[in-house]
Amino acid sequence: MRVRNWITDVWRRVSLRNGFEEYDAPIFEYLDLFTIKSGQEIAEQLFSFTDRGGRQLAIRPEITPSLARMVNEKINALPRPIKWFSIPRLCRAENPQRGRLREFFQWNVDVIGSDDVQADAECIFAAVDFLREVGLTPNDVQVRIGSRALTVSVLNAAGVRQVDMDAALAVLDKRPRVSEDEFARLAKAAGLAEDQLAAVTRFQACASVEDIRKLLGDAQDVGGAIESLAGLWRYLQALGAADYCTLDMRIVRGLAYYTGIVYEILDTGETLRAIAGGGRYDNLLQVLGGPNVGATGFGMGDVVLGILLEEKGRIPETVRKRSLEVFIIDVNEGGFEGVLRLAAKLRSLGLCAGYSYKRQSMGRQLKEAGRSGADCVLFVAKMENTFAVEIKNMRIGAQASAGSLEQFVNKTLAEIGAETEVRFPQAGRIVDALFRKLLPE
Amino acid sequence: MRVRNWITDVWRRVSLRNGFEEYDAPIFEYLDLFTIKSGQEIAEQLFSFTDRGGRQLAIRPEITPSLARMVNEKINALPRPIKWFSIPRLCRAENPQRGRLREFFQWNVDVIGSDDVQADAECIFAAVDFLREVGLTPNDVQVRIGSRALTVSVLNAAGVRQVDMDAALAVLDKRPRVSEDEFARLAKAAGLAEDQLAAVTRFQACASVEDIRKLLGDAQDVGGAIESLAGLWRYLQALGAADYCTLDMRIVRGLAYYTGIVYEILDTGETLRAIAGGGRYDNLLQVLGGPNVGATGFGMGDVVLGILLEEKGRIPETVRKRSLEVFIIDVNEGGFEGVLRLAAKLRSLGLCAGYSYKRQSMGRQLKEAGRSGADCVLFVAKMENTFAVEIKNMRIGAQASAGSLEQFVNKTLAEIGAETEVRFPQAGRIVDALFRKLLPE
Numbered sequence: 001m002r003v004r005n006w007i008t009d010v011w012r013r014v015s016l017r018n019g020f021e022e023y024d025a026p027i028f029e030y031l032d033l034f035t036i037k038s039g040q041e042i043a044e045q046l047f048s049f050t051d052r053g054g055r056q057l058a059i060r061p062e063i064t065p066s067l068a069r070m071v072n073e074k075i076n077a078l079p080r081p082i083k084w085f086s087i088p089r090l091c092r093a094e095n096p097q098r099g100r101l102r103e104f105f106q107w108n109v110d111v112i113g114s115d116d117v118q119a120d121a122e123c124i125f126a127a128v129d130f131l132r133e134v135g136l137t138p139n140d141v142q143v144r145i146g147s148r149a150l151t152v153s154v155l156n157a158a159g160v161r162q163v164d165m166d167a168a169l170a171v172l173d174k175r176p177r178v179s180e181d182e183f184a185r186l187a188k189a190a191g192l193a194e195d196q197l198a199a200v201t202r203f204q205a206c207a208s209v210e211d212i213r214k215l216l217g218d219a220q221d222v223g224g225a226i227e228s229l230a231g232l233w234r235y236l237q238a239l240g241a242a243d244y245c246t247l248d249m250r251i252v253r254g255l256a257y258y259t260g261i262v263y264e265i266l267d268t269g270e271t272l273r274a275i276a277g278g279g280r281y282d283n284l285l286q287v288l289g290g291p292n293v294g295a296t297g298f299g300m301g302d303v304v305l306g307i308l309l310e311e312k313g314r315i316p317e318t319v320r321k322r323s324l325e326v327f328i329i330d331v332n333e334g335g336f337e338g339v340l341r342l343a344a345k346l347r348s349l350g351l352c353a354g355y356s357y358k359r360q361s362m363g364r365q366l367k368e369a370g371r372s373g374a375d376c377v378l379f380v381a382k383m384e385n386t387f388a389v390e391i392k393n394m395r396i397g398a399q400a401s402a403g404s405l406e407q408f409v410n411k412t413l414a415e416i417g418a419e420t421e422v423r424f425p426q427a428g429r430i431v432d433a434l435f436r437k438l439l440p441e
Numbered sequence: 442m443r444v445r446n447w448i449t450d451v452w453r454r455v456s457l458r459n460g461f462e463e464y465d466a467p468i469f470e471y472l473d474l475f476t477i478k479s480g481q482e483i484a485e486q487l488f489s490f491t492d493r494g495g496r497q498l499a500i501r502p503e504i505t506p507s508l509a510r511m512v513n514e515k516i517n518a519l520p521r522p523i524k525w526f527s528i529p530r531l532c533r534a535e536n537p538q539r540g541r542l543r544e545f546f547q548w549n550v551d552v553i554g555s556d557d558v559q560a561d562a563e564c565i566f567a568a569v570d571f572l573r574e575v576g577l578t579p580n581d582v583q584v585r586i587g588s589r590a591l592t593v594s595v596l597n598a599a600g601v602r603q604v605d606m607d608a609a610l611a612v613l614d615k616r617p618r619v620s621e622d623e624f625a626r627l628a629k630a631a632g633l634a635e636d637q638l639a640a641v642t643r644f645q646a647c648a649s650v651e652d653i654r655k656l657l658g659d660a661q662d663v664g665g666a667i668e669s670l671a672g673l674w675r676y677l678q679a680l681g682a683a684d685y686c687t688l689d690m691r692i693v694r695g696l697a698y699y700t701g702i703v704y705e706i707l708d709t710g711e712t713l714r715a716i717a718g719g720g721r722y723d724n725l726l727q728v729l730g731g732p733n734v735g736a737t738g739f740g741m742g743d744v745v746l747g748i749l750l751e752e753k754g755r756i757p758e759t760v761r762k763r764s765l766e767v768f769i770i771d772v773n774e775g776g777f778e779g780v781l782r783l784a785a786k787l788r789s790l791g792l793c794a795g796y797s798y799k800r801q802s803m804g805r806q807l808k809e810a811g812r813s814g815a816d817c818v819l820f821v822a823k824m825e826n827t828f829a830v831e832i833k834n835m836r837i838g839a840q841a842s843a844g845s846l847e848q849f850v851n852k853t854l855a856e857i858g859a860e861t862e863v864r865f866p867q868a869g870r871i872v873d874a875l876f877r878k879l880l881p882e
Contacts, residue, residue: 001463017788019765019795022442026544049490103467118798129788238781324460340679347458347570354460357559
């Protein structure tokens with residue numbers, strides 16, 4: 001849970017600083033929404049059910065259809081480009097295996113209402129911004145960028161009919177993950193002739209925009225797809241993200257709704273499934289009853305990402321540590337009232353403070369403090385008219401008096417700025433400030 | 442979404458500082474888990490379905506059964522008391538109405554493995570700590586505390602048989618929300634005789650521990666339930682939470698699994714449903730196949746709470762505001778590369794930075810900046826060998842040169858400590874520091 005929260009917190013933080021706003025959608029939708037346009041792969045993986053009203057529903061296996069449905073409803077009220085993100089819980093009825101679970105979380109980042117390749121560049125930059133933040137380097141992962149538009153154009157020119165296109169793309173999507181023999185068998189089954197296969201293989205060998213220009217020429221640049229790739233590359237360079245990116249024309253993506261630039265984020269060791277996948281899906285809103293507006297975005301799941309972060313040792317120790325900052329101990333009969341008063345005060349200032357439910361010896365309470373991982377222990381003793389407080393730095397063992405409870409609460413905490421300055425994310429600072437104030441080394 | 446995130450962020454923050462650790466459970470469970478012990482009210486509100494393997498499943502309508510199931514599995518490995526919280530998405534198939542939606546979020550705070558009433562006090566304190574943090578006062582809301590144990594004891598003494606107990610409690614739970622006539626009708630239907638009703642009504646009129654002691658005496662204090670109430674009250678006073686709490690023996694809670702102290706948080710105007718409800722459920726883990734350990738906790742939904750916060754005007758303006766901090770504008774041909782370089786740099790420092798996808802006039806870009814709500818605008822001009830940067834404070838309109846892009850990025854940002862100090866929650870400070878540095882008023 002701590003690791004999942006760390007990942008989702010960074011997802012949210014990176015999204016916001018890239019100017020995306022968060023949305024959410026219901027956990028289930030009408031079944032139709034998912035089967036209309038996402039293709040067979042998704043339809044086979046649905047947890048679907050019928051409610052008491054006889055409605056056919058399904059737990060969401062992805063959130064893009066919900067996004068399109070919701071944006072369609074408000075399309076005229078929303079200033080464009082619409083830059084939205086979400087971190088939905090998704091369910092897919094597939095066999096659990098390494099990198100795939102039946103239930104998972106997925107970061108979704110989308111720009112709707114812009115045909116400009118800048119939108120694609122900004123989505124990819126957000127992904128790279130995240131990868132950098134969690135310490136994954138260009139040596140660990142690469143965004144492999146292809147073009148569904150150019151792939152379709154090449155297949156078209158090679159004589160693949162429109163009705164066979166989805167099957168051909170589905171086979172090409174599987175190509176990097178199966179043997180060449182298996183791929184040849186699948187391609188044949190999908191009706192791809194040998195010369196068609198050769199044409200697409202030549203295209204997939206292109207490693208740069210120049211290669212593609214040389215192979216296809218301007219005649220085959222349908223809708224400016226080569227120019228889009230070239231522009232995307234320029235923007236990624238200006239954004240300082242190009243070191244994380246590689247052109248790879250084998251990338252076509254499995255979902256049926258993609259139309260333009262497509263990409264997957266893969267570990268460079270290629271031992272794992274894709275960490276993320278995305279691209280342009282210009283027709284989805286229209287198919288779902290909306291206007292003809294451009295859209296692009298990606299999804300990044302938490303499962304494969306979590307495996308990679310674990311393997312590379314990039315999960316910070318502080319994430320795994322239990323986050324108690326102060327443990328409060330009563331040292332004599334009647335001290336417990338002071339423990340409760342101090343705990344309430346420190347918590348209201350944003351400090352994670354704990355104490356033992358058991359009125360037991362100081363030694364046992366200290367052991368509980370140790371197990372809690374607290375940096376700081378406060379000892380409370382009942383005196384005649386007040387409580388006396390002592391402070392102990394559990395990291396170095398030093399201990400000193402902190403005066404009376406009233407002094408500590410009304411004077412010391414105020415002097416270190418705890419009353420005004422400290423809120424949760426900076427809470428650790430109070431402890432350090434307390435040590436500086438009361439336990440100078 | 443912004444309001445929901447604000448509420449869930451405060452829930453999480455308050456839970457952590459009170460020493461609770463977060464957990465989550467699957468969005469669906471075996472149907473049985475919910476029907477075994479939660480009672481009829483929950484069973485009627487389930488979204489249930491059968492998966493391909495023929496398993497009877499249900500989307501979770503509450504998370505406590507999942508908590509009990511999970512803790513049971515690891516009970517011997519977990520140091521007690523087990524202090525856990527969760528913020529699950531829940532679904533109930535009921536008619537949407539004011540304060541009730543089919544899908545909602547609920548803060549769950551539980552202590553398992555302690556029979557001590559301190560655990561109940563700590564849960565209630567966490568709720569009060571939250572109410573204070575969001576600005577709800579004791580005049581707005583009260584935790585109304587009853588005792589399922591004492592209510593059962595009174596019903597027992599009045600001759601209500603064990604088999605009729607659940608029905609009697611269900612009727613008493615409805616009492617505060619229906620007319621006295623309607624209640625009399627329901628009580629009769631549940632088999633409560635007039636003298637039994639009179640006995641329980643006398644008990645429900647008690648407003649303090651002393652009243653209860655006087656009415657029931659020690660003989661009827663089954664399992665020390667009066668002592669528990671008295672202890673709870675002392676702890677709540679030491680924690681400074683008693684001003685948010687009222688004893689109210691009419692509170693019995695609807696769910697079948699409660700056993701001891703129970704409570705609801707209600708708006709003092711009593712125009713809304715309960716904001717939260719909870720109590721002790723000592724038998725649930727055992728019923729679900731685990732050991733006999735004490736457990737207590739509460740759930741607080743986001744729907745009624747959201748209505749109350751809205752009505753009382755307690756949702757901060759900053760929560761509703763779109764959170765863009767810097768908007769970057771190109772002022773001449775070629776300046777856009779500098780815009781992208783600056784955006785990437787500022788975002789990596791944690792600032793929410795945006796720019797226009799359209800290469801359009803400065804005036805139009807400024808308008809977009811205004812719509813974005815950015816506090817700060819940076820203007821970027823392409824010069825011969827570099828980019829020149831100007832800064833504008835959108836709050837007061839002042840504007841000044843910020844030197845070259847290299848100077849700004851390598852020198853100015855470092856001088857204000859942006860490189861080392863600033864991360865997301867403090868990001869707003871960079872803007873202010875920039876103004877102090879470059880635009881002294």
